[in-house]
Amino acid sequence: MENVTGYKCIQCGSEFNLDDIEYVCKKCSGNLQITYDYQFIKKNLKKSNFAESSDYSIWRYKDLLPVEDLSLKPVVHIGWTPLYKADKLGDHLGLKNLYIKDDGRNPSGSLKDRPGAIAVVKALERGEEAITCASTGNAASSLACLTAALGLKTIIFVPASAPVAKIAQLLVFGALVITVKDSYDDAFDLSIKATEKYGWYSRNSGFNSYTREGKKTCSYEICEQLGWECPDKVFVPVGDGNLISGMWKGFVDLYEIGFIDHLPQLISCQAENMDAINRAFKSDGVIRPVKGETIADSISISCPHDGDAALKAIKESGGFAISVSDEEIVHAIPELARETSVFGEPSGVAPFAALLRAIRTNKIKDDEKIVILMSGNGLKDIDSAMKSVKDPLTTSPDIKELEKIVSNGLV
Amino acid sequence: MENVTGYKCIQCGSEFNLDDIEYVCKKCSGNLQITYDYQFIKKNLKKSNFAESSDYSIWRYKDLLPVEDLSLKPVVHIGWTPLYKADKLGDHLGLKNLYIKDDGRNPSGSLKDRPGAIAVVKALERGEEAITCASTGNAASSLACLTAALGLKTIIFVPASAPVAKIAQLLVFGALVITVKDSYDDAFDLSIKATEKYGWYSRNSGFNSYTREGKKTCSYEICEQLGWECPDKVFVPVGDGNLISGMWKGFVDLYEIGFIDHLPQLISCQAENMDAINRAFKSDGVIRPVKGETIADSISISCPHDGDAALKAIKESGGFAISVSDEEIVHAIPELARETSVFGEPSGVAPFAALLRAIRTNKIKDDEKIVILMSGNGLKDIDSAMKSVKDPLTTSPDIKELEKIVSNGLV
Numbered sequence: 001m002e003n004v005t006g007y008k009c010i011q012c013g014s015e016f017n018l019d020d021i022e023y024v025c026k027k028c029s030g031n032l033q034i035t036y037d038y039q040f041i042k043k044n045l046k047k048s049n050f051a052e053s054s055d056y057s058i059w060r061y062k063d064l065l066p067v068e069d070l071s072l073k074p075v076v077h078i079g080w081t082p083l084y085k086a087d088k089l090g091d092h093l094g095l096k097n098l099y100i101k102d103d104g105r106n107p108s109g110s111l112k113d114r115p116g117a118i119a120v121v122k123a124l125e126r127g128e129e130a131i132t133c134a135s136t137g138n139a140a141s142s143l144a145c146l147t148a149a150l151g152l153k154t155i156i157f158v159p160a161s162a163p164v165a166k167i168a169q170l171l172v173f174g175a176l177v178i179t180v181k182d183s184y185d186d187a188f189d190l191s192i193k194a195t196e197k198y199g200w201y202s203r204n205s206g207f208n209s210y211t212r213e214g215k216k217t218c219s220y221e222i223c224e225q226l227g228w229e230c231p232d233k234v235f236v237p238v239g240d241g242n243l244i245s246g247m248w249k250g251f252v253d254l255y256e257i258g259f260i261d262h263l264p265q266l267i268s269c270q271a272e273n274m275d276a277i278n279r280a281f282k283s284d285g286v287i288r289p290v291k292g293e294t295i296a297d298s299i300s301i302s303c304p305h306d307g308d309a310a311l312k313a314i315k316e317s318g319g320f321a322i323s324v325s326d327e328e329i330v331h332a333i334p335e336l337a338r339e340t341s342v343f344g345e346p347s348g349v350a351p352f353a354a355l356l357r358a359i360r361t362n363k364i365k366d367d368e369k370i371v372i373l374m375s376g377n378g379l380k381d382i383d384s385a386m387k388s389v390k391d392p393l394t395t396s397p398d399i400k401e402l403e404k405i406v407s408n409g410l411v
Numbered sequence: 412m413e414n415v416t417g418y419k420c421i422q423c424g425s426e427f428n429l430d431d432i433e434y435v436c437k438k439c440s441g442n443l444q445i446t447y448d449y450q451f452i453k454k455n456l457k458k459s460n461f462a463e464s465s466d467y468s469i470w471r472y473k474d475l476l477p478v479e480d481l482s483l484k485p486v487v488h489i490g491w492t493p494l495y496k497a498d499k500l501g502d503h504l505g506l507k508n509l510y511i512k513d514d515g516r517n518p519s520g521s522l523k524d525r526p527g528a529i530a531v532v533k534a535l536e537r538g539e540e541a542i543t544c545a546s547t548g549n550a551a552s553s554l555a556c557l558t559a560a561l562g563l564k565t566i567i568f569v570p571a572s573a574p575v576a577k578i579a580q581l582l583v584f585g586a587l588v589i590t591v592k593d594s595y596d597d598a599f600d601l602s603i604k605a606t607e608k609y610g611w612y613s614r615n616s617g618f619n620s621y622t623r624e625g626k627k628t629c630s631y632e633i634c635e636q637l638g639w640e641c642p643d644k645v646f647v648p649v650g651d652g653n654l655i656s657g658m659w660k661g662f663v664d665l666y667e668i669g670f671i672d673h674l675p676q677l678i679s680c681q682a683e684n685m686d687a688i689n690r691a692f693k694s695d696g697v698i699r700p701v702k703g704e705t706i707a708d709s710i711s712i713s714c715p716h717d718g719d720a721a722l723k724a725i726k727e728s729g730g731f732a733i734s735v736s737d738e739e740i741v742h743a744i745p746e747l748a749r750e751t752s753v754f755g756e757p758s759g760v761a762p763f764a765a766l767l768r769a770i771r772t773n774k775i776k777d778d779e780k781i782v783i784l785m786s787g788n789g790l791k792d793i794d795s796a797m798k799s800v801k802d803p804l805t806t807s808p809d810i811k812e813l814e815k816i817v818s819n820g821l822v
Contacts, residue, residue, distance in 0.1 A: 056467060075495055076752045077516075082488040088560050105488075105516065107752065109790055149499050149752040155822055160805065167803065168796040172789060174749040176822050177803035178813070186808035193810045198817065338585040341487045341518065341560040378583060379520055379790035385579040392578065392588035394571065397597035399604045402589070406609065411566055411587050 003041050004066045007032040007209065010245075010309045023207050031306055032209040033249070034066050038256040047228055047259060056080040058114055058217040064253055065118065066213050072124040074146040076107040078117050079217055083225040083371070089339035093359060097369040099231070100352075101222055102342050104377030108169060110298070110348075111243070111375040112142035115214030119203040120146050122210050126201065129153060133203040134191035136184045136239065136298050137166030138376055143203055144173035155200055157187040163297055163381045185289075185302045205242040206305025212246035219250025222371055223260050230260040232368040233319075235351035235358075237375050238268045239299030241277050241310025247373070248313035264371075266319040268310065269354035271296045271326065271347075276303065277310045278321035285311060295326045295384050298347035298376055320363065322354040329353050333378065333388040343378030343385070414452050415477045418443040418620065421656075421720045434618050442717055443620040444660070445477050449667040458639055458670060467491040469525055469628040475664055476529065477624050483535040485557040487518040489528050490628055494636040494782070500750035504770060508780040510642070511763075512633055513753050515788030519580060521709075521759075522654070522786040523553035526625030530614040531557050533621050537612065540564060544614040545602035547595045547650065547709050548577030549787055554614055555584035566611055568598040574708055574756075574792045596700075596713045616653040617716025623657035630661025633782055634671050641671040643779040644730075646762035646769075648786050649679045650710030652688050652721025658784070659724035675782075677730040679721065680765035682707045682737065682758075687714065688721050689732035696722060706737045706795050709758035709787055731774065733765040740764050744789065744799040754789030754796070 007016040011030025025032055045063045053060045058079035059070060067073075081103045090098035103111040116139065123131045130153040133143050140156040147154045156170055160179040170177045180187040188204060195202040205211045223230055230251060236244045244266055254260045270278045273292025280287045287307035294300050304310065314321060324332075329346045332353040337343045344352075351372045358364050378385055393410060395401045405411055418427040422441025436443055456474045464471045469490035470481060478484075492514045501509035514522040527550065534542045541564040544554050551567040558565045567581055571590040581588045591598040599615060606613040616622045634641055641662060647655045655677055665671045681689045684703025691698045698718035705711050715721065725732060735743075740757045743764040748754045755763075762783045769775050789796055804821060806812045816822055 074752065075498075076513075077493040077495075084486055084488075086560075087486075088562065102487075102518075105518070107513075107516070108754075109788075145748075145752050145754070148749050149497075151499065158803075164797070165790055165793045168793045168800070169754060169789070171800035171803060172745045172748045172754055172796050173752070174745060178816065178822075179803050179805045181805070181807050190806070190808045190810065190813060194813060197810065197814075334583045334585060337556075337583045338559050341485065341556050341584070343519075343556070343580060343583055377520075377790065378580070379576055379788065382576045382579045382793070385583050386575070389579070389582035392569075392582060392590050394590045394592070395601070396592050397601045399601065399608065402601060402605060403608075405589065411589075 001066055001068055003036055003063060005035045005037050008035050010312065023202065031206060031309055034209055034213055036253065042257045045257060050224060058117060058214070061217055061220050064220065066210060067118065067121045069121070069125055072121045074117050074120055075149045076146065078106055078113045080221060081105040083222060084340060084342070086340045092339065094366050095364065095370060096367050099371045100340050100342055101218065101371055101373050103218060103373065103375050104344060104348060108142040108145035109377035109380050110138040110142060111215070111218060112138040113146065114217050115205065115211035116142040116146045116203065118210045118214035119208060120150065120152065123152065123201040128201040130155060130200040131203055132156070132191055132194060132200040134184065134187040136300060137162040138298050138380070139203070139205060141166045141169035144170045144175035148173040157191040159184045159187050163383065165380045165382065183302060184300065188305065206240045211242055212249055215243050215246025216250030216253065218373065219247045220254060223254055228259055230262055231264045231371045233265045233267055234371045234373060235267045235269050235355050236373050237299050237347045237350045238270050238277055238310060239301045239347070240304045241306035243375070244268055245306055245309035245313045248317060263317060266313055266317040267354060267358065268314050268319065268321040269351040270321070270323045271299055271329065271350060272323035274300050274302065275323040277307050278323045280307065281311055281314050281321045296329055296346035296350050297381070298345065299350065322357050324350055324353040324357060328357070330384065330388045332356070333385055337378070342374055344374045345376040345378050345381040346384050348374045348376040412477055412479055414447055414474060416446045416448050419446050421723065434613065442617060442720055445620055445624055447664065453668045456668065461635060469528060469625070472628055472631050475631065477621060478529065478532045480532070480536055483532045485528050485531055486560045487557065489517055489524045491632060492516040494633060495751060495753070497751045503750065505777050506775065506781060507778050510782045511751050511753055512629065512782055512784050514629060514784065514786050515755060515759060519553040519556035520788035520791050521549040521553060522626065522629060523549040524557065525628050526616065526622035527553040527557045527614065529621045529625035530619060531561065531563065534563065534612040539612040541566060541611040542614055543567070543602055543605060543611040545595065545599040547711060548573040549709050549791070550614070550616060552577045552580035555581045555586035559584040568602040570595045570598050574794065576791045576793065594713060595711065599716065617651045622653055623660055626654050626657025627661030627664065629784065630658045631665065634665055639670055641673055642675045642782045644676045644678055645782045645784060646678045646680050646766050647784050648710050648758045648761045649681050649688055649721060650712045650758070651715045652717035654786070655679055656717055656720035656724045659728060674728060677724055677728040678765060678769065679725050679730065679732040680762040681732070681734045682710055682740065682761060683734035685711050685713065686734040688718050689734045691718065692722055692725050692732045707740055707757035707761050708792070709756065710761065733768050735761055735764040735768060739768070741795065741799045744796055748789070753785055755785045756787040756789050756792040757795050759785045759787040
């Protein structure tokens with residue numbers, strides 16, 4: 001991989017060769033960032049390469065990815081999800097340049113297929129026979145999806161409370177699923193112990209540095225889909241912090257190779273009961289575990305494993321943090337769907353709920369180019385969706401009964 | 412629309428101008444087929460047009476579609492779903508050229524976004540203020556999705572038994588949802604009466620002839636994705652018959668304009684308790700209502716409203732009919748997912764179950780180019796998916812408890 005130079009620790013700044021290390025920093029156990037030779041990439045990669053490329057998937061960005069053997073990629077089509085200009089919603093909110101990135105259109109229904117794909121290629125490049133991850137649900141159901149057709153043994157640790165649709169995906173795709181009593185945080189800890197004990201390759205976010213490299217492809221797509229323009233603000237759902245730091249990495253990569261002329265502000269959108277990163281950002285910058293519950297299961301994380309990288313991303317981007325209530329999240333599901341035709345799961349619509357709060361608190365200018373990142377398909381959590389709507393009307397097949405409904409003004 | 416010449420009745424063969432008629436044949440009440448001026452299209456449309464097109468959606472085929480004003484199209488991205496070569500599955504089945512078309516990747520999670528899109532454009536071209544449809548679930552949830560961001564009033568009739576995920580989609584997208592006691596067939600009849608009484612534009616399959624025109628885009632994509640080659644056999648899920656007749660129309664269109672050099676055999680895949688079309692095909696060609704139940708709700712239709720067109724498609728293509736049991740369908744969900752990474756709802760995997768039966772009964776040659784059409788995302792029916800799998804394992808966060816699981820050979 002001529003494009004990659006090595007690792008740099010996010011916490012202590014130590015640098016390492018790729019061969020030196022498996023997961024976290026040898027010196028301080030901090031998370032690592034993959035570093036690139038931007039001069040080398042700049043020489044070989046022009047915008048015209050993309051105009052000529054017919055590969056509309058994350059792999060169109062292979063020159064910016066830490067992978068060697070693309071023949072090992074998962075068989076399903078990942079990425080190049082739609083970026084919609086949300087004109088109806090923008091009109092209602094008084095915003096002229098509002099966009100929504102619908103990452104629920106990925107194969108397993110969430111953005112997690114991006115990081116999963118990179119981790120799977122790395123596992124196969126290393127000749128691993130088994131891959132494992134702990135997950136609130138989406139990272140796991142993605143991994144199970146991606147590995148199914150490849151025949152890579154997959155062991156999943158999820159909290160027993162994960163939505164049934166995500167558990168169903170895991171089981172249907174044939175992963176070995178182990179539900180862990182209590183929380184995601186417990187599942188995470190157990191999966192790390194299992195990786196140490198059994199040698200399974202860990203795809204855990206906030207531990208395996210390659211996941212961030214998959215997530216950053218979402219930023220590449222946003223800029224390319226805007227005609228290589230960078231948005232002014234991006235609203236990102238934040239749980240363990242790996243997504244927002246990955247998104248930031250993507251924008252920085254493009255800036256460093258001269259594809260965009262400025263960087264965006266990243267808005268960290270958390271659920272107010274589970275917002276360890278936002279609390280740290282707003283106070284002394286020290287991440288402390290929080291105790292709470294939220295309907296947004298995908299960002300329900302007490303102790304964020306990539307918190308430091310996330311804080312760095314928010315700060316370096318000049319962004320800010322917004323925490324939203326479960327009530328705001330539940331309302332946001334139909335509101336977003338009815339304005340944009342995009343149906344999101346609770347964590348997926350949290351950035352939209354955060355945008356509404358940002359507008360109410362005058363943090364948005366009407367001509368800014370704003371992207372809401374919608375990270376997960378609403379079909380993944382039907383129970384939560386049903387909390388957001390009223391029951392349907394009911395009739396017998398008799399037109400007279402329908403006439404009563406119509407004449408009562410209900411239709 | 413210079414490409415369109417008018418309507419032709421599937422039943423009595425009468426021809427009409429587009430302005431003469433709204434829905435069904437004036438003479439015999441049969442369903443209509445849109446007819447095209449293939450010579451005109453041939454003159455203007457070359458394969459090179461597609462090589463140069465950057466519109467990877469159903470609208471890339473606008474020269475073959477009966478729409479005038481593309482500015483009215485739904486905002487979400489429809490079509491150009493992946494066609495995967497299913498090598499792992501093909502190896503296991505002894506088939507060298509097996510493909511799966513994953514139409515669960517459409518915006519609302521099913522193929523129904525294709526016909527819905529055409530119907531929505533026609534409704535808006537006509538200046539309609541309300542659109543309605545009866546549906547087993549997918550056509551409705553698609554219509555609700557597509558109209559949401561357009562602000563077109565949408566009234567939906569579904570059987571009360573529709574899977575909760577589909578009901579949730581309808582409500583979240585803000586359609587007016589009326590559940591009709593008893594069956595889809597009752598919902599269909601009531602919606603037709605409502606169209607007559609209130610003048611709402613009807614998107615009903617097997618009534619509105621434009622739905623077939625959306626469904627045919629799936630055939631265009633299959634051929635283009637195969638490098639403008641036509642498959643030998645296509646396994647199609649069949650409920651009311653509108654999909655298989657639409658698929659046939661698509662292949663015939665391409666054949667008529669010289670884009671493909673032969674036509675495929677279409678295999679009609681129904682649930683054995685609800686297989687009125689297959690029974691007619693295997694006997695005297697007369698469609699009679701059946702009474703039964705099936706887990707495959709999207710193809711659970713007692714009295715198929717486009718049955719004649721479907722029979723014509725099976726016969727003209729030299730195809731055949733396979734009905735599969737609910738047990739085969741349930742088994743097919745994880746079997747397909749584990750071999751191809753594609754998770755389908757029951758009706759979506761019915762064609763795969765039918766392929767397995769076709770292999771067992773020696774109806775398949777190992778070098779044929781075979782496409783399985785997977786029409787709906789598995790996330791749309793989690794209850795059925797859960798019937799197909801075993802419960803997950805469970806542990807406390809204690810590695811010793813995990814060790815017991817591992818040493819028992821369960822992992």
